[in-house]
Amino acid sequence: MIEEINSIKNQNTFKKSLFRGTIFKFSNSKNALKIVDTIKKEVQNYYSNNLESLHLEKDAELISKQLISKLKNQDQLLNLFEDFLKEINFEIKDCYRDKFVVRIAPAEFKKATYEASRIGIHRDTWGTNIFEQVNWWAPINNLDQTNTLIFYPEYFNQPIKNTTSTWDLDTYFKKRKLGEFDYPSAPQLLDDLKKETKTIRVNINPGEILCFSGSHLHSSSKENSNTSRFSYEIRTVSDSDIRGKRYAPNVDCALNAKYPKIFKHMVTKNILEIN
Ligand SMILES: [Fe+2]
Numbered sequence: 001m002i003e004e005i006n007s008i009k010n011q012n013t014f015k016k017s018l019f020r021g022t023i024f025k026f027s028n029s030k031n032a033l034k035i036v037d038t039i040k041k042e043v044q045n046y047y048s049n050n051l052e053s054l055h056l057e058k059d060a061e062l063i064s065k066q067l068i069s070k071l072k073n074q075d076q077l078l079n080l081f082e083d084f085l086k087e088i089n090f091e092i093k094d095c096y097r098d099k100f101v102v103r104i105a106p107a108e109f110k111k112a113t114y115e116a117s118r119i120g121i122h123r124d125t126w127g128t129n130i131f132e133q134v135n136w137w138a139p140i141n142n143l144d145q146t147n148t149l150i151f152y153p154e155y156f157n158q159p160i161k162n163t164t165s166t167w168d169l170d171t172y173f174k175k176r177k178l179g180e181f182d183y184p185s186a187p188q189l190l191d192d193l194k195k196e197t198k199t200i201r202v203n204i205n206p207g208e209i210l211c212f213s214g215s216h217l218h219s220s221s222k223e224n225s226n227t228s229r230f231s232y233e234i235r236t237v238s239d240s241d242i243r244g245k246r247y248a249p250n251v252d253c254a255l256n257a258k259y260p261k262i263f264k265h266m267v268t269k270n271i272l273e274i275n
Helices: 011-016 028-045 053-054 060-071 075-087 169-177 239-243
Strands: 001-006 025-027 095-097 099-106 134-139 148-152 209-213 216-218 229-238
Touching: 028 060, 028 075, 028 134, 028 216, 028 229, 053 060, 060 099, 075 095, 229 239
Parallel strands: 001 025
Antiparallel strands: 025 209, 095 229, 099 229, 134 209, 134 229, 148 216
């Protein structure tokens, strides 16, 4: 289910496979390693101990919050990510991206502060209603199997109850601007997964990058761990996929609107528009 590759041989075949649910892992990329090194160097300006042990610090939550905000959407990281896309032959001339975000998943499952938290079961497309959306995700430190990303691949084609019919991105943005955090940052799952649902627990090293359809149902792992997890993520939407009608199935998203405004063109910085 996770296909390891170094570069894209054919855009159309790659995208079709991606939107049918294949999860790709890009290995042996010099730019992916550069991204990890650059983030680690940036982190060291503010925090010099082992990343894996961050949860042992007295003020771990505050440090996490500060690191995440310092590292958010830095131009040097966006440029390196663009270099990575070029290196793997991903077409960038019609590619839009959201923000480059570093996330810290604490060792203890229950500890949560905004982006510094474990994430519950969701599809990223529940937040945007854009099924051409591609997720890129990568670890910065060595992952422990008790603190990694988990996929539920059989739900790629199967619906599950959720709150998309009542959630609205604009309401969420409005509330955050007012400093109110009582509105969920994304739609929520409303049902339990079926018993014996198959899971894929991601095994990936720093310097490798995972690429998957934003429609995949996924979450952070739920166990308590001995390590803090540092990862980064960014999402892309390619205009050629919209025009070429290449997209993942919508099995259960009932959002009233699409939210292309969170995506900016990789080069021109124009905002994505979907008619
Ligand atoms: Fe996600």
